[in-house]
Amino acid sequence: MKATQKPGVVFQPQVYQALQRGIRQMVDAVRPTLGPLGRGVAIDHLHNTNPLPEYIDDGGVIARRIIGIRDRDEDVGAMLARSMILRQHERVGDGTATVAVLFEAIFSAGVRYVTAGGNAMQLRRALESLTPILLEALDEMTFRLEGQAALTQMALSLSHDPDIAPLLGEIFDLVGEFGRLEIRDGYGRFLHRDYVEGNTFEVNALSDALLPPGENATLRLENPSFCVTDRHIEDHRDLFPLLKAAYDAQVDGLIIVAQGLSEKAVSLLVTHNNMNKFRVVAVRLLG
Secondary structure: OOOOOOOOOOOOOHHHHHHHHHHHHHHHHHHHHOOOOOOOEEEOOOOOOOOOOEEEOOHHHHHHHOOOOOOHHHHHHHHHHHHHHHHHHHHOOOOHHHHHHHHHHHHHHHHHHHHOOOOHHHHHHHHHHHHHHHHHHHHHHOOOOOOHHHHHHHHHHHHOOOOHHHHHHHHHHHHOOOOOOOOOOOOOOOOOOOOOOOOOOOOOEOOHHHOOOOOOOOOOOOOOEEEEOOOEEOOHHHHHHHHHHHHHOOOOEEEEEOOEEOHHHHHHHHHHHHHOOOEEEEEOOOO
16 A cells, blocks of 8 residues: 655656666566566455465566555556566566566666666667567577477476376377367366367357257267358358258268358258258357
8 A cells, every 4th residue: 555645746866766666676576486486476465354465476466466565656667567567467478577577677777878878769769679689589599399308398397296297298299289278177186188189169150040959059060061151141042052962962960161141041051950860050260
């Protein structure tokens, strides 16, 4: 909670000195989470009578818990650093402690340069021109993790769990870059995994009328065929050749991926599902 202070005007060098102190306080709160050692910070609950502090090992969450510091002038610098940390947390989800430490170092070096007589605008232009060079250098330093051993080591550095790390290394090695990982609660004190081949996309049917009746309607199609189009099917008669071809091919099920269906087209598919053995469902992919 911030203390009450009388309004006033603050001049240099008090301004940048207060900014530095505020930035240092915010960065010091996040700094312990830097690196793979798994350290955290204990923070008292703000609106909770729980006497035990909250232990947090995420820099973004730590910054979000700090809503202000007592000194009004230092609070400006602290909130400036907090805003930067939260943007990193929201955009990337990681690296908050790294950018916080870099932010403090660059700010402090800039203050020394300006107070020694340097031009602040020239410093800004220099930093902006260096950014693409630094990003290119970082890109050249990056490398892909390949193989179960490397993925297991990465998982161990993040989870610090010698039991789950080999399992995660195996999973990510098998599912690959574009695989999907779904975590579910278990019923015992053991680790278990199942692998399912195929593709997954989270969409709903274009019309609930194409699903079986019921509150939690679910349609399961084994080995279905797909028809993919970027059109919005307005004329239901456009579906006649498709349904005939699927019937002649004796498909087990048909999934139509389209931009949309007219009411007449939906009615045709509903009538078809009521009269034929194989079912048809229409969906629209996101994006």
